[in-house]
Amino acid sequence: MATSKAKKAKKPAAKSKPASKPKTTAAKVDKKAEVVAEKTAAKKKTESKKEEVKVITAPKPSGVKEFFARKFDASENILTIFKDTHIIGAILGEIIGVALITMIVMTLGLMNPLYFIFGYLVITLLVFRLSGANLNPIVTAGMLATRRMSAIRGVLYLIAQVLGAWLGFMIIKSFFQVGIDSGALDAETAVLPALTPASELTVATEGYSMFWPIVMVEFMGAIIIGFAFARALVYKKSAFTFSAIIAAGVFLALLFAVVICSNFFYTTENLFVMNPAVAFVYGLFPSSAEGFDALMQALLPMLVTYVIFPVLGGIIGFYVSDFASKMAGHELAN
DSSP states (O other), rough: OOOHHHHHHHHHHHHHHHEHHHHHHHHHHHHHHHHHHHHHHHHHHHHHHHHHHHHHSSOOOOTHHHHHOOOOOOOTTTTTTTSSSHHHHHHHHHHHHHHHHHHHHHHTOSSOOOHHHHHHHHHHHHHHHHOOOOOSSSHHHHHHTTTSSSSHHHHHHHHHHHHHHHHHHHHHHHHHHHHHHHHSTTTTTTOOOOOOOGOOOOOTTOOOOOEEEEEEEHHHHHHHHHHHHHHHHGGGGGGHHHHHHHHHHHHHHHHHHHHHHTSSSSSSSOOOSOOOOIIIIITTOOOOOOOHHHHHHHOOOOOOIEEEEHHHHHHHHHHHHHHHHHHOOOOOOO
């Protein structure tokens, strides 16, 4: 009897053994999960290290190549640029801005750059968030040459700048015509200020051409403007600082031209403009001549003076700024 009772007493203990199996199974599952988590974490670390190595070892353009490296969005091209409305706003900004600048040039003139600087500052502030406020083919050419702007955007900006100059010219010309028609202005004596072809100027000695001196004034002024804009790009997060640097650069270029023309050429005529879009409409577009040969003879000197050399000067100004930045150990501003 005692033996049978002992056997019966052992049965519950034997039944309790299966209860420990779930704990063992759960522990195994936890260990597996931990192993999997560790492997996943290790894998992620390895991948992240590989990515870091790729970033570190990625070849960066150096020397001359850095100046010609693309700095604009690679996805922007003729097929994608019109997919959103931002480019339309940018074009409108350039048209409005250049129209206002042309109106200032045709009314206040450029021989007193102190007035001009305030207008240029306000106009730049107005359109900065729309287009970046190029407002000058000199600047757009520099942006294209240093690959800060896609070719299609550059072409659209150049067209917009010429259209803006034409719009400003037509607005002022319309007011001028109203003054004549109303009798407020004398039709025989009242004339709008115009660019004087440098090849027609004579100073000191009769027949001495001032063509190349005026070309150099435009050329050096354009270098100043291009350099100032490239330096302003470093501060483009602040609209006022950006605009102030550009306006100061334009003021400096005009002041240089005024001092040279007044002190050495002894003239107060409009010999410079430093904006090919304004020059094209203001000085080149209204030109007329008898026959193609006469037209080319009149236009070519003005194209060289007010378009070709200023554009080259703007490009040089951008590259001078980039070279100075590189020598100072700074990254090139986009």
